[in-house]
Amino acid sequence: MTESCHLLQEAAVTGTSSVVHLAVYDTLADWETGYTTAFLAQNGYTVRTVGPGRESVTTMGGLRIQPDLALAELRPEDSVLLVLPGAGLWDAGDDLAPFARTARAFLDAEVPVAAICGATAGLAREGLLDDRAHTSAVSFYLAATGYGGGARYVDADAVTDRGLITAGPTEPVALAREVFGLLGVYGEEKLGAWYRLFHDSDPSAYEVLEGE
Numbered sequence: 001m002t003e004s005c006h007l008l009q010e011a012a013v014t015g016t017s018s019v020v021h022l023a024v025y026d027t028l029a030d031w032e033t034g035y036t037t038a039f040l041a042q043n044g045y046t047v048r049t050v051g052p053g054r055e056s057v058t059t060m061g062g063l064r065i066q067p068d069l070a071l072a073e074l075r076p077e078d079s080v081l082l083v084l085p086g087a088g089l090w091d092a093g094d095d096l097a098p099f100a101r102t103a104r105a106f107l108d109a110e111v112p113v114a115a116i117c118g119a120t121a122g123l124a125r126e127g128l129l130d131d132r133a134h135t136s137a138v139s140f141y142l143a144a145t146g147y148g149g150g151a152r153y154v155d156a157d158a159v160t161d162r163g164l165i166t167a168g169p170t171e172p173v174a175l176a177r178e179v180f181g182l183l184g185v186y187g188e189e190k191l192g193a194w195y196r197l198f199h200d201s202d203p204s205a206y207e208v209l210e211g212e
Helices: 003-010 034-041 097-108 118-125 141-142 171-181 187-201 204-210
Strands: 018-023 046-050 081-084 113-116 158-161 164-167
Touching: 003 081, 003 164, 018 034, 034 046, 034 171, 081 097, 081 118, 081 164, 081 171, 097 113, 097 118, 113 171, 118 141, 118 164, 158 171, 171 187
Parallel strands: 018 046, 018 081, 081 113, 113 164
Antiparallel strands: 158 164
């Protein structure tokens, strides 16, 4: 068993259970939120899936997911975080625009949102990146949406600003790091060690994570 697999299976559950909502929709990019949801679940959070409706959806990898609830049933006060994965549908029309509008409702209610890949473009179209520091795949990808936040774009693996986390499609580990930091899942030292282990394959980080 590798150190990372052992860590995932043996991670101690801490704190009280809180609900995180993961948006799911057709063409969802499977790899982008796995670190986030797996380690939240290992640390006392309940992850519930939210679809456009309650009908099953099919991910980019061909996996079928039956949502726990429909988007119309989701309320910010029932959640500690909304996670928006990338998907081909974000750039194929307005089918996922209701999820971006829900993200606005969450942020207005001071409940954080984490968006990666194509979801960042959806938030750009909704105007949520106009006045927040943010990142994505590349700056010109968001510029193509016609949004007004180009001056706030940051070349970084992930960015957090006023409750909104953004990341590019190759940064699922950085997305998770920002989520864990925002929610206080790990202290500063363990958070840095977690990132070094899963992003950099640094074996020295394992001892820090296993320590009291």
